Each structure stands twice: as C-alpha cells, then as structure tokens.
Amino acid sequence: MLLVELTVAALTLGGLYALIAMGLTLQYGVARIMNLAHGEFMVAAAFLAYWLVTGLGLHPLLALAVALPVGFLLQWLVYQALLTPLVRRAVSPAALEVDSILATFGLLFIVQGIVLVGFGGGYYSYSYLAFPVNVLGTPVSANRLLAAGVALVIGLAIYGVLVKSRWGTAMRAMAGAPRFAHLVGINPQAMAAFAFALGGSLVVGAGTLVSMFLPFSASMGVTFTMKALVIVIMGGVGNLMGCILAALLLGVVETLVSRFVDPGLTLAATFAIFLLVLLLRPQGLFGRAGR
Amino acid sequence: MSLLRINGLSKSFGGLRAVDGLSFEVTRGEVVGLLGPNGSGKTTAMNLISGALRADSGEIVFDGHCIEKLPPHRIARLGVARTFQLVRVLGTMSTAENVQAGLAFGSEHVFGAAARDASLVLLDRVGLRDRADLPASELTYIDQKRLELARALALGPQLLLLDEWLAGLNPSELREGIALIHDLRARGVTIILVEHVMDAVRALCDRCVVMSAGTKLAEGKTQDVLARDDVISAYLGVDHA
Amino acid sequence: MMERINLGAWVVAAVLVMMAVLPIVAPGDYLLSYGINLLQYGTLATAWALFSGPTRYISLATTAFFGIGAYTVAVLGEVLPWPAILLVALLIGSLVAFVVGLSTLRLSGVHFVIFTFGLSELIRQLVTWYEVNVTKSIGRYIFTDISMRQIYWQLLALLALALLIGWLIRRSRLGLALRVIGEDEVVARHLGINTTRVKVLLFVVSAAFMTLVGAVMSPRWTYIDPAIVFNPSLSFQVLIMSLLGGAGQLLGPLAGVIPLTALFEYLSGRFPNYFSVLLGVTFLVIVYLVPNGVIERLRSVFRRRPVALEQKGSV
Numbered sequence: 001m002l003l004v005e006l007t008v009a010a011l012t013l014g015g016l017y018a019l020i021a022m023g024l025t026l027q028y029g030v031a032r033i034m035n036l037a038h039g040e041f042m043v044a045a046a047f048l049a050y051w052l053v054t055g056l057g058l059h060p061l062l063a064l065a066v067a068l069p070v071g072f073l074l075q076w077l078v079y080q081a082l083l084t085p086l087v088r089r090a091v092s093p094a095a096l097e098v099d100s101i102l103a104t105f106g107l108l109f110i111v112q113g114i115v116l117v118g119f120g121g122g123y124y125s126y127s128y129l130a131f132p133v134n135v136l137g138t139p140v141s142a143n144r145l146l147a148a149g150v151a152l153v154i155g156l157a158i159y160g161v162l163v164k165s166r167w168g169t170a171m172r173a174m175a176g177a178p179r180f181a182h183l184v185g186i187n188p189q190a191m192a193a194f195a196f197a198l199g200g201s202l203v204v205g206a207g208t209l210v211s212m213f214l215p216f217s218a219s220m221g222v223t224f225t226m227k228a229l230v231i232v233i234m235g236g237v238g239n240l241m242g243c244i245l246a247a248l249l250l251g252v253v254e255t256l257v258s259r260f261v262d263p264g265l266t267l268a269a270t271f272a273i274f275l276l277v278l279l280l281r282p283q284g285l286f287g288r289a290g291r
Numbered sequence: 292m293s294l295l296r297i298n299g300l301s302k303s304f305g306g307l308r309a310v311d312g313l314s315f316e317v318t319r320g321e322v323v324g325l326l327g328p329n330g331s332g333k334t335t336a337m338n339l340i341s342g343a344l345r346a347d348s349g350e351i352v353f354d355g356h357c358i359e360k361l362p363p364h365r366i367a368r369l370g371v372a373r374t375f376q377l378v379r380v381l382g383t384m385s386t387a388e389n390v391q392a393g394l395a396f397g398s399e400h401v402f403g404a405a406a407r408d409a410s411l412v413l414l415d416r417v418g419l420r421d422r423a424d425l426p427a428s429e430l431t432y433i434d435q436k437r438l439e440l441a442r443a444l445a446l447g448p449q450l451l452l453l454d455e456w457l458a459g460l461n462p463s464e465l466r467e468g469i470a471l472i473h474d475l476r477a478r479g480v481t482i483i484l485v486e487h488v489m490d491a492v493r494a495l496c497d498r499c500v501v502m503s504a505g506t507k508l509a510e511g512k513t514q515d516v517l518a519r520d521d522v523i524s525a526y527l528g529v530d531h532a
Numbered sequence: 533m534m535e536r537i538n539l540g541a542w543v544v545a546a547v548l549v550m551m552a553v554l555p556i557v558a559p560g561d562y563l564l565s566y567g568i569n570l571l572q573y574g575t576l577a578t579a580w581a582l583f584s585g586p587t588r589y590i591s592l593a594t595t596a597f598f599g600i601g602a603y604t605v606a607v608l609g610e611v612l613p614w615p616a617i618l619l620v621a622l623l624i625g626s627l628v629a630f631v632v633g634l635s636t637l638r639l640s641g642v643h644f645v646i647f648t649f650g651l652s653e654l655i656r657q658l659v660t661w662y663e664v665n666v667t668k669s670i671g672r673y674i675f676t677d678i679s680m681r682q683i684y685w686q687l688l689a690l691l692a693l694a695l696l697i698g699w700l701i702r703r704s705r706l707g708l709a710l711r712v713i714g715e716d717e718v719v720a721r722h723l724g725i726n727t728t729r730v731k732v733l734l735f736v737v738s739a740a741f742m743t744l745v746g747a748v749m750s751p752r753w754t755y756i757d758p759a760i761v762f763n764p765s766l767s768f769q770v771l772i773m774s775l776l777g778g779a780g781q782l783l784g785p786l787a788g789v790i791p792l793t794a795l796f797e798y799l800s801g802r803f804p805n806y807f808s809v810l811l812g813v814t815f816l817v818i819v820y821l822v823p824n825g826v827i828e829r830l831r832s833v834f835r836r837r838p839v840a841l842e843q844k845g846s847v
Binding site: 034036082085089094097098099101102103105106107108109110111112113114116117222223225226229230233262264265267268270271274275278279282 | 588590592635636638639641642643645646647649650653654657658660661664665764765768771775805806807808809810811812813815816819820823
C-alpha cells in the first residue's frame with residue numbers, strides 16, 4: 001500500500017536526518033562550531049563501513065559498533081587539534097563562528113579529498129539484507145527497515161541521555177548560556193570537546209547506516225551537510241526535540257517530492273522550506289534553545 | 292509640547308514580563324530620569340524606544356510619528372540617539388571616525404572634510420580632541436563613554452537616551468559628566484536618563500519615572516518621587532507596612 | 533584609510549595598461565592562457581572581497597554565480613548577440629543575488645553562509661533537472677567566435693571596473709557604512725544605517741561581477757555541463773586567495789591570487805588526485821597562520837604603534 005511505503009521511506013529518511021542533524025546541533029549548539037565538514041565524515045564513515053564489510057568481512061552491525069567509538073575518537077581529536085586553537089584566539093562568539101566556518105570548510109576538502117584518493121568519485125554499495133519484508137501487506141526493503149530502526153534506537157538513546165543525565169543537562173545548559181557555564185562548575189572546553197565528539201559519532205553512525213541501503217559516493221557529503229544545516233536552523237539551534245521534529249518533517253517532504261514531483265528536486269525542496277523558514281520564522285519553527 | 296509619548300508598552304521574554312503596560316510622556320527640553328532597581332525593565336524600555344527590541348503591544352509616539360514598529364535605523368533618522376549600557380565603540384576605527392560615522396548618517400548628513408572638522412568640534416566638547424586619531428579600542432573606559440556620547444550627539448538628535456552613562460565614574464569624572472549633560476540640556480536636547488547615581492539624578496532631572504517589575508511605580512518631580520515610601524522600599528526591598 | 537592611494541592608484545593603472553598591451557607585445561598562447569587564469573581569479577577574488585571583506589559575511593556562492601554566467605552563454609550562445617547575452621547573464625545573476633540577499637542578510641551571518649554553501653549545489657541540481665526533463669540533453673556545446681584575446685581583454689576590463697568600484701565605494705558614505713556594519717551592526721543600525729539595504733546592494737554588485745566573469749570565461753570550454761560549470765572548488769579557491777592576501781584591503785585579494793594561481797596550477801598538474809586534499813591543507817595553513825591576510829600582517833609589522841587587532845570577525 002502506498003501509504004505504508006511512503007511512511008517507511010519518510011521515517012527512514014527522517015530518522016537518518018535526525019541523527020545527522022542532532023550531531024550537528026550538538027556541535028553548533030554546545031561547541032559553537034559550525035561544522036561544514038559534517039557530511040564528509042558521514043560519507044567517510046560509509047566508505048569505512050564498506051571497507052570493513054567487503055574487505056574484512058565484518059557484519060554491518062558490527063561495523064556500526066566499531067564505527068561509533070572510532071568516530072567519537074576521531075572527532076574528539078579533530079576538535080582538540082584543529083578547533084581548540086581557534087577557540088583560544090577567538091575574541092567573540094561571532095569570531096569563533098567565522099573561524100570555525102573557514103576551518104571546517106577546509107576540512108571538508110581534506111576529508112573529501114582523502115576519500116577521493118582512496119576510492120575515486122564513483123558510486124559504491126554493498127549488499128546487505130537486500131530482500132523485501134512484509135509490513136502491513138507492503139513489501140519494504142529489510143535494510144531500510146533495519147536502518148530506520150537502529151537510527152530510532154540511537155536517536156532516542158541519545159535524546160534520553162541528554163535530557164535525563166547530569167552531563168546531558170550540563171551540555172544543554174551550555175548550549176543555552178555558554179558564558180555562564182563555568183559559573184556552575186561546567187568545564188566549557190571539556191564539555192565542548194565532548195559534545196563535538198558525540199555529535200561527530202552520531203554522524204558517523206548515520207553514515208554507516210546509510211551504507212547499508214543507499215549507494216554512496218565521495219561527493220555526496222555537501223548535500224547531507226546542507227540538509228543537516230537546514231534542519232538545525234529549522235528546529236532551532238541547540239533544540240534537540242526541534243531538531244528531531246524538523247528532521248522528520250524534512251523526511252516527509254522529501255519523500256513526497258521524490259515520489260510525486262521529481263527525485264531530482266529534493267534539494268530544491270529543502271531550500272524552498274529553508275527560504276520559507278528564514279522569511280517567516282528565522283528563530284526556527286520550534287524556537288529557542290533548550291528543551 | 293510632548294516629544295515622546297509611551298502608552299501601554301509591553302514586552303515579554305518567554306514567561307518574563309520585562310515591561311508591563313508602561314506609560315509616560317516626555318516634554319521637549321526636559322531631562323527625565325528613568326529609575327528603578329535592577330531588573331525593573333529600564334534598559335528594556337530604552338531598547339523598545341530606540342528600536343533595538345520590538346514591543347509586544349502598546350504604542351510609542353515620537354515627534355508625532357508612531358515608532359513602536361519601526362526598525363532602529365528609521366528611529367535614529369527621526370532623531371533618537373542613544374548610548375549603550377555596555378559601551379560599544381567601533382574599535383578599529385579612530386575616535387574621530389567614530390564620530391564621523393554618526394555625522395554621516397544623522398540629521399546633518401555631513402561627510403568628507405567637513406565631517407572631519409565637525410567631528411573635532413564634537414570631540415572638543417566631550418574633551419577628547421587630543422585623542423582624535425587614536426583607535427577607539429585604545430581609549431580608556433571613561434573616554435570610550437565620552438566617545439559614545441559624542442557619536443550620539445553627532446546624529447543631531449532631538450531625543451538622547453543615556454543608559455547608565457554615569458556609571459563607574461569617580462567623583463571628579465562624575466562632576467565633569469554632569470556638567471556635560473547640563474550643557475546638552477542648555478542646548479535644548481531632550482534627555483531620558485537611566486541612572487542609579489542619585490546625586491546625578493537630583494542634579495539633572497526635572498522629573499522622574501520610577502519603574503518596578505516592568506510597570507510604572509511613580510512619576511513626578513524628582514525630590515517628591517525620591518522621598519516616597521514605595522519608591523524607597525522598591526530599591527531597598529524593605530516592607531513598609 | 534590611507535590617502536596615499538594616489539601613488540598606489542597610478543601604479544595600479546599603469547599595471548593595468550601594461551597588461552592590456554601584453555597580448556600584442558608578447559603574443560603566445562601559454563602566456564595568454566596564464567593571464568586569463570590570473571585575471572579570472574583576480575576579478576572573482578576582488579568581487580568576493582567587495583562584499584565579504586567589510587561585512588564579514590562569508591559568501592560561499594562564487595561558483596553559483598560563475599556557473600549562472602557560464603550557463604547563460606551556453607544556452608543563449610547562438611540566439612543573442614554577445615553584449616545581449618552578457619546583459620541577460622548579469623540580470624539573472626543579480627536577481628538571484630537579490631533574492632538570496634534579501635532573505636538571508638536580514639539575519640545573522642550563519643544563515644547567509646549556510647544558504648550560500650548549498651546555493652551552487654542547488655542551482656546545479658535545478659539546471660540538471662531542467663536539462664534532463666525539459667531539453668532532454670545534459671551537455672551543451674558552445675560555439676562562439678570569441679578569441680582568447682577578447683576573453684583576456686574583457687576580463688581585464690572587469691577587473692579594472694571591480695577595482696574602480698571598490699575604490700569609489702571605500703571613499704564614499706557607503707564604504708563608511710560598510711565599515712561600521714563590519715564592526716558592530718547594532719551600532720550601525722542605531723546610527724541610521726539601513727544595514728540590510730547596504731548589505732544586499734553590495735552582495736548584488738559582487739555577484740554581478742562574478743556572473744559576468746563566468747559568462748566571459750565560458751567560450752574557453754567548447755563543451756559544458758552542469759558538473760563542469762558548477763565546480764565547488766572554485767568558491768573555495770577564490771576564498772583562499774582572498775584570505776591569503778587579505779579581504780580588508782582593496783588590492784589584498786590580488787596579492788593572494790598571484791602566488792596561489794601558480795601554486796594551484798602546479799599542484800593540479802603534478803598531483804591531480806590529491807588536489808582536493810592539498811587545497812584543504814593550504815587553506816588551513818592560511819586560516820591558522822595569516823587569518824587577516826598577508827598584507828594586514830605586513831602592515832602590522834611595519835606600523836609604529838602596535839594596534840590591537842580586536843576585530844569582531846577575523847576574515
């Protein structure tokens with residue numbers, strides 16, 4: 001049935017976008033880094049998964065389990081080595097924003113370049129659970145279903161931790177009022193590094209999941225970064241729930257546009273929504289940072 | 292003749308009603324003190340008048356124009372200038388250039404060599420003439436305050452909003468500052484003064500409006516208002532039952 | 533603001549005149565080709581800095597406008613006379629810039645960066661969609677009788693015009709408004725400056741130049757398709773060059789263009805596969821070592837009184 005097919009597609013896409021966007025909103029909302037290289041790490045993760053699965057014969061879910069901590073560590077290192085010097089020399093949040101945009105823009109080319117050197121510009125994929133499963137009478141690709149499910153689990157887990165746990169709350173506090181973080185005993189630098197790494201591991205997870213059901217290429221990163229940025233703005237910077245909702249909304253819109261208008265116009269649809277949000281509610285559909 | 296009339300002005304931030312149904316009038320040529328304890332909404336009121344913030348409801352009429360929905364640059368062009376609570380000078384530009392920025396876009400619309408001369412005149416009035424070519428970031432805090440005032444005056448305003456301009460001054464600087472404002476008043480500039488320094492308020496203000504928790508608590512001649520029990524307890528938090 | 537510009541202006545004018553006669557005096561395809569490359573990046577970088585320098589809003593949209601210009605030529609190449617094509621390209625580019633500017637420049641710099649980041653990708657996808665679905669063919673051939681020399685001279689004219697406009701703006705009230713906006717936009721508004729209008733105006737002017745460069749350059753390719761013409765590394769290279777020289781000075785971008793054009797040609801020739809990585813590394817080196825640009829770094833070394841470079845944003 002068309003409705004089921006569309007719903008699953010929308011949820012899969014939305015769930016994936018939610019992971020990527022949550023990662024970015026942690027990086028931008030807490031660590032104040034506007035990471036333009038975000039999507040590149042996702043693509044790199046997809047290629048890493050490809051190598052683990054086809055080269056080393058690992059099960060894709062195992063690859064995911066490997067990728068998450070590796071991604072965390074890598075992004076933590078990126079923050080310490082690349083971004084901490086910028087944080088130190090920034091004279092204002094606006095200056096840090098400009099600097100981080102420039103630095104991550106450069107990082108974008110480096111990461112994309114590395115992937116290009118390793119794999120070239122073509123599309124890659126591997127076969128995993130590529131059989132249909134019956135959902136409410138409609139055949140749905142099993143790998144998509146699994147990816148959506150895992151994304152949901154990870155997303156909810158992260159959301160729960162960030163809302164319920166102490167350091168999660170501390171992180172959200174920092175997103176809301178960074179200047180006062182240290183007044184309540186939060187080490188802003190350590191927290192920022194942690195948030196950045198956590199956000200990065202989410203996007204690495206998303207990349208691994210994507211590799212399970214979508215063919216990927218080195219130049220796809222920019223589109224994902226773009227969509228993540230739009231979702232973060234739409235949801236309100238630092239607003240996790242807003243992020244998730246906006247991601248699902250985008251997933252729905254894209255699925256509808258892809259199905260009923262043209263699959264080649266999905267980015268245009270994203271931009272159109274972005275434009276509308278900018279014109280009508282620039283603080284985001286769901287407003288200020290926090291819960 | 293009424294230069295500024297505020298009626299039922301309100302502004303909330305989330306659940307907090309920063310300004311709640313504020314109403315008062317300012318006559319041309321007056322110096323009005325806007326007083327109140329911290330958090331009473333004074334700076335928010337100033338921001339609403341200058342256009343930095345947009346009111347939720349209410350009206351502000353300046354010189355016959357309804358300005359509550361106008362962007363700050365339109366309000367500035369109509370003749371409202373202000374200083375900021377936390378000094379905002381244009382750091383990499385020189386002292387004179389800061390003033391020239393005000394001259395270029397204010398009511399006088401002066402640019403080029405004529406602006407340079409006019410800026411020196413204004414700097415002279417605030418005592419900064421000898422530091423005219425220093426980058427503004429190198430001025431002392433007090434001098435930066437003076438620069439902000441000169442820049443505001445460069446707009447040729449009808450209404451000047453001074454947001455705690457006299458804060459943090461030592462006694463002799465305070466005397467100079469008060470004298471400066473007296474001079475402005477003598478030249479016919481209408482001023483709204485947000486202040487905590489009571490000596491200055493008594494010396495400068497004909498009338499005062501006292502705010503508390505976003506609303507107007509009292510209004511009237513300075514010595515009357517400052518003697519009122521409810522005003523005193525608003526500041527001191529003491530219950531005068 | 534140095535009023536020593538008089539000497540500098542004459543030097544610049546002399547250089548431009550020399551460059552104008554160069555193809556006649558020293559003919560040769562390689563030199564001409566190198567000159568075209570230099571002028572292309574020189575104009576793009578100068579146009580970029582025209583807007584992004586004073587306002588500190590980082591535009592990543594260079595490719596988008598360049599591509600619009602080039603593609604307009606591809607579409608209208610055999611339909612309209614050359615000057616008319618340039619005019620159409622100019623109008624389209626300006627219109628796009630106007631819409632983008634109006635919707636994002638009212639807001640903070642981040643929204644603008646995000647929008648321009650995806651803009652060229654968006655336009656590329658739109659053009660691709662149009663070609664696939666409406667005209668049913670992806671690539672286009674460009675048949676014009678524009679010679680390399682004519683491309684060279686047109687680019688030179690554009691560069692001269694960009695420098696002239698940049699110079700005029702700096703000395704005008706508009707230039708002052710831009711400086712104030714770059715320092716503190718809140719103060720700018722309270723001084724009576726319509727900051728949105730100023731920003732949009734500058735952005736449109738900057739984009740207009742970029743579009744024209746793209747249009748003028750397009751006869752260099754005999755065959756183009758959206759992927760060729762909307763190449764993201766162009767935005768990046770222009771950004772690097774402007775930053776290296778310093779976007780705060782009028783001639784700053786050119787100071788970055790000259791060494792980097794040579795460097796990038798060398799790198800893309802010797803290490804074509806690693807070009808992207810090397811670009812990124814070069815860029816990071818510049819961002820970390822000379823954030824305000826080489827010229828500003830030199831100036832601060834030679835300045836008598838050390839000035840605190842406490843700027844709001846370090847472009």
